């Protein structure tokens with residue numbers, strides 16, 4: 134088992150003993166974003182202090198070094214998810230990746246007779262781009278029913294999928310209920326009906342081994358900042374023949390071979406076609422360092438540690454009077470709850486006053502209330518640097534949470 | 544209202560206005576007589592409409608409806624009670640004092656009455672929006688009228 138106390142030494146946010154409201158910071162909002170290890174910061178600094186230049190824009194050594202770095206990055210990311218280098222497109226994050234699939238692929242090929250399947254548990258970033266496609270093409274948006282517990286199953290997909298279904302867009306791990314969906318089975322069902330499976334990996338790729346070939350997903354989107362990397366860098370994986378069929382949503386420098394006055398354009402082959410404009414090179418340096426850092430720890434080890442943490446957290450939270458847990462049996466490091474009679478935002482504010490960072494509200498899953506019946510919840514989310522003390526701090530605060538409005542009168 | 548209100552009493556006031564808000568309802572009678580402003584928040588659950596009936600530069604009635612958290616419900620409820628019967632100038636002065644208090648500036652506590660229970664909101668910066676959402680809506684209506692009068 135990896136030692137989170139040793140791991141914390143790799144992170145300046147821990148080494149700097151950051152305080153919140155006078156308490157040592159207890160960071161339990163890792164589903165939002167994660168801390169960055171020194172290695173990532175150093176890599177970004179290296180770009181800023183030793184390798185600053187653009188890519189594929191010149192004939193000098195610095196440029197060449199960055200071209201090589203980006204090529205290396207494609208390889209590192211490809212290896213991380215078992216894809217080919219040329220199947221990796223750099224984006225600004227999950228949101229941009231999903232928009233690229235929706236606007237660059239779905240809007241081009243779907244018609245009013247087609248259907249896109251989603252679930253009520255999806256993040257806004259995996260709903261609104263598809264709504265846009267529906268607005269543009271007239272295609273239908275339908276929702277795969279969740280199980281009583283809130284899970285997506287291949288069985289429920291079978292109940293609604295038809296030959297009209299062209300895209301099934303679902304998260305591998307949902308960001309509120311935190312269930313790990315069996316994407317391999319779900320992809321199989323989608324493919325039996327000739328539909329593509331676009332997987333939102335924002336909450337899965339940072340926490341478990343994800344192998345796109347084994348899962349047989351057609352697209353996978355994820356963000357650097359949720360896996361210890363920088364903000365503003367993310368990845369779109371697509372099977373190469375699909376990337377080839379996609380239109381660039383953004384066009385401009387770096388994505389074309391030539392264009393003429395008669396408005397004809399010859400684009401570069403994918404992935405360059407989909408990467409117009411100067412890349413987030415600094416972010417790419419950081420992303421590579423983050424993935425190498427995670428691989429060194431080992432994705433299986435990360436998964437194991439988070440499972441243990443979850444077990445421990447549930448064992449404590451379960452016994453807190455009036456605490457309602459919405460996803461006791463989920464597999465991920467996400468636990469979502471409410472205190473009976475306490476408004477979710479008030480509970481989060483109270484936790485803030487104790488130095489504990491949790492998120493409250495709808496967590497961008499603004500359709501989920503149709504399922505849970507709760508307009509707002511509090512979410513704690515862990516990572517491999519979460520310690521038992523963090524969990525204890527949360528449990529203790531919640532136990533004494535009767536005076537939750539104290540935060541206003543401290 | 545004495546500034547020496549104990550935390551216990553402050554909490555009680557907030558909870559009373561949250562659990563039994565007096566002004567959380569749509570206006571009675573003809574809705575079209577009321578000015579209304581819709582406010583929502585990306586961060587909190589709040590999604591409310593504030594209704595104000597004005598006549599002769601005076602707030603005749605004020606109420607609100609919608610989905611709102613503890614802080615926004617009670618702060619808006621207290622606001623409605625404070626505003627009814629006030630002239631525009633009085634109302635504007637009160638809004639200004641309230642905002643000064645929320646943002647830790649000098650303020651005239653005499654006109655805020657129970658609204659001073661939100662004096663420590665700035666310590667929980669994420670909730671400033673909750674404590675001001677109804678007030679901002681009212682301010683918008685007052686502003687609007689101010690321009691119309693001219």
Ligand SMILES: Cc1ncc(COP(=O)(O)O)c(C=O)c1O
Nearest residue numbers: 226227228256258304308335356
């Ligand atoms: C499931 C899921 N999808 C998409 C996103 C959007 O990610 P980003 O904001 O990095 O684009 C998130 C982040 O909160 C998420 O949890």
